[in-house]
Amino acid sequence: MGWLRLAFVMYVALTIIYFVTGIYSRSVRREKLEKEWDTDPAREGLTAQERSAFIEAGMVHYDKGLKKRLLWLIYILPTVGFLVTIYFINWH
């Protein structure tokens, strides 16, 4: 039963970490897109609607991208780490 309790607590904690990291990652990407738009001299004088459309398009691209999928490592790495520990301590 011990392993169930540990797994439950661990995955609850990892889910919180997953969401917080996801929010952070989105925020960083949004800031990058904003800066890209604001520092581009070719885009000077364009409307705010065009700016937000550009940013939303960038975020849609981010949602489909590799970087967002890499966030699954938050679940995968600890699981693999625990399994490797169990193997090396008890069987190796």
Place this chain on the structure above:
Amino acid sequence: MWTKIKWGIRILLLVIVGLFLHYTLPQRDVVQIINTYNKNTPIGANWMFYSIEDTGTGVETTAAVRDIRYIDAVFPDGQSVMVYRNEDTGWFWPPYFKWDSSTLQAEATNLKSDKANPQWVAVTHYGWRMPIFSIFPNAVKITPVEGPEVTLIPWVNIIILGFLAFVILMIRRMWAQFRERMVDPALADVGETFDAAGARVENARKEARGFFGRIGAWLGTWRAKK
């Protein structure tokens, strides 16, 4: 004064974290095993430094006495000794997930040697030996090594500490991002509200000059807010 207290708390926290890591992370001793045995061990106020109950290390003969396996060892200097306990860790802290204490005891007994032709082994363990509290480091793994002068690189600790440093760095960056994007704009808003309120007060004060002005201002307070 305040800075001293702040630094005092910081240093205290750092020491606590350091001691915690020193207790929990694995360390390796190069030793020669001289004896292995079981002993009924009374566990009282020092329970924190033993495995939690029901991990299945030997039998708990009564509530407070546990039959625990021990390994005696001597360091290469031939004089200083170390006593390791050999207990399962179970599914709790520290997360070594060790269930093979019987096997480990057999390995330890197999690698036992006398002083004439010593067999040197590296004992991976965590914990401290503190005679006052009757606590012993828990042996996790035993591997034969060439000799007493072998160099062991603590890869596991390097990886774990590196990962911890990475986590702390990420938390700092996340906090900075949160402040930059969420807290600072909110504070700027509040600041603008304050400025606006200040301007309104200033106008009210200007209008309130003189007797009629004052009455007008008082009437003004009954008007609908724009």
